[in-house]
Amino acid sequence: MRYDPAEFLARDDISRLQLSRLRTTCERAARSRLYARKFREHGVAPEDIKSLDDLRRLPFTTKQDLRESYPDGLNTVPADQMVRLHVSSGTTGTPTVVYHTASDVRWWSSLVARCMRMVGMTPADVFQNTTSYGLFTGGLGMHYGAELLGCMAIPMGAGNTQRQVKLIQDFKVTALHIIPSYALYLADYLARQGLDPRSLGLRIALVGAEPYSEETRRRLEDIFGFKAFNSYGLSEMNGPGVAFECREQNGMHLWEDAYLCEVIDPVTLEPARPGQVGELVLTTLCREGMPIVRYRTRDLTRVLPGPCPCGREHLRIDRITGRSDDLIIIKGVNIYPIQIEQVLMSLPEVGQNYLIELTREGHIDQIRVKAEVREEFFVEDMRALAALRERIAHRLRDEILVTPKVDLVEPNSLPKSEGKAVRVVDLRGKE
């Protein structure tokens, strides 16, 4: 692919580009039913955007807005100009849908290709996409980016681990797109087969679609010998290609020529203080068919301070520490599952799989953490296991301020998933 100069835009140029694209975005958006109404209700018009600060005059957009606009209330061009449609699974209600024009698909692909080149992928890489294709945006999104970069893309799709491994071996795969829980599963699978994960020769893993901890990343890098780069995206903003780590692995550069980023306090809706964690709010800057203004992603992160040694001036966001939806409230305390994962994955005795169960005993909520112990530590010495259990409970209490019950279980005894892992089971009120 041709070199994309937007990757190294200077701050001033980014701001200039953002303002001009924000105006275009608002002009386009105003043609949609949703924004025609919202802009009117908020007494704002595209021509009111005279500086980037005027962004705050625009209304937020929520998941609920998208649902109520189903199927095409955000569209700004006739259907015959659209070439692609992705739909969320809609397990919790009306699905949300994103339409793309040919230009939108090209933009999306070029952003993904830019991410891949940033982490060091070249046309000489062989790239296996281990996530599902079809409506899931991580499939076609990564695929188009890899082809545009000129890698050889293997559209393996999700599941069928035996075949995944055979293809990695036979075609000398060097780079994977993989969900963190599946990477852990794959590590276990290889161990059971007596295969050394490092013998696969993988050098890069693009890891996304689920929140996961720094401890898990380091563990995966240690097991496989690859560099794992965090990927951030959501289907409302295309899918992958929104923000990505560079080789410094110190936060994800958010492509500001394509997305305007805010972090807000989810309660007051005011801008978060610099460095404070809040809800990420994104505005598309290059979308033609279905622009979205100030979308409340429900993802929690913060903008990282200071320049990146890599020289790219696109701002960096911290890894996603959770979603407002994932929040577990136990005994009045806010807990994110990622906090529990961090503790577990920092302990060498703990295996790759764990499960958090929420129960109610009488009127008291309880949290139970089931963790697999690694083969070599799962001894018959009950006292050693009891001591480990004690230690884990202690560490967890320090982190989440609630004392959980801890069950240590045999390796490979917890339910496995070849897709996104189910880490939290809420049994409260269901017993």
Next chain:
Amino acid sequence: MRYDPAEFLARDDISRLQLSRLRTTCERAARSRLYARKFREHGVAPEDIKSLDDLRRLPFTTKQDLRESYPDGLNTVPADQMVRLHVSSGTTGTPTVVYHTASDVRWWSSLVARCMRMVGMTPADVFQNTTSYGLFTGGLGMHYGAELLGCMAIPMGAGNTQRQVKLIQDFKVTALHIIPSYALYLADYLARQGLDPRSLGLRIALVGAEPYSEETRRRLEDIFGFKAFNSYGLSEMNGPGVAFECREQNGMHLWEDAYLCEVIDPVTLEPARPGQVGELVLTTLCREGMPIVRYRTRDLTRVLPGPCPCGREHLRIDRITGRSDDLIIIKGVNIYPIQIEQVLMSLPEVGQNYLIELTREGHIDQIRVKAEVREEFFVEDMRALAALRERIAHRLRDEILVTPKVDLVEPNSLPKSEGKAVRVVDLRGKE
């Protein structure tokens, strides 16, 4: 997309183009390990190709050749020039693999887009791809073609019939890519839901990936109110986009600017007589990364005589009547499953699902055909059912020259598949 003049090439121009591309193909192929050896063994060199008749001096390529060349023995360019790889499932041995350069993917997409436009699809169509994505070439192959044409493509993938129907309804889908057995399944599903298939508003179905009979096509068209167009392709020749019906529905135009077609007697390997059914042999004319010369597809068909009223001069092949592999030999008689399907689907009393079981009683092979009877005909009148059974057995004997046992079973009682249907179960020697 830009209009593709190759669609209406005149016969002379096709021949001229074929000769020049055949030479290029041979020059490229000679750089691969497989063809360097094969050409040497056959005492033939690319410069020997002086007319299209010289094609016959070139060696055949078989599935076995592809397997023995696994993983990259047919490649003519370094791996870093490849952008895609598809692998067959390899259920019956070593998988076969096809590599594509960026130019190969563009060619493939443009051939699929040409097929779609030929059957009347336009950018105003909403296209749902109901086959699986990932390594199956019917997924990405059709998807890229639809996007190139400018349709709105919904990458639904296989299965999840409830969701398929919701998307068809909500997004006013007008065109489907569908496997025939799944189309029959979908018809049954809609009937069970009390939905009229014609109310979906589908106008075009691209039907392929499995052999199916003209009777099934007419039945599907009658149920859904769409026009069903037959698609032919195989992963070794990219996948879909090799040959496709035009709106005349009288055989499939094989794109001769991209594929050189022969039909041979599979026993003598000599050219079949004009109009005679034989094995289709194809040579790629535009493949850059992995050209294939005289590939024995094992698909049985014939070249149809006379010009097509549509004015396209690319030759037409008949629907695939079976594969050499599908051949059932019972009591010394050759039977193709499609012959049995033809008889069953021509009878209004027979439902959408059937199963062929081969058994051995003593030393005698038996063929048993289980057919679902449609709800309204499945009466308690044993005499009526016995008469129907008799009639089916009689019709089948006329067609396949062997008298099968016929079992009439209740609607929806045979195993269903949301993927490719299993129509033949061979129990011989397994009892």
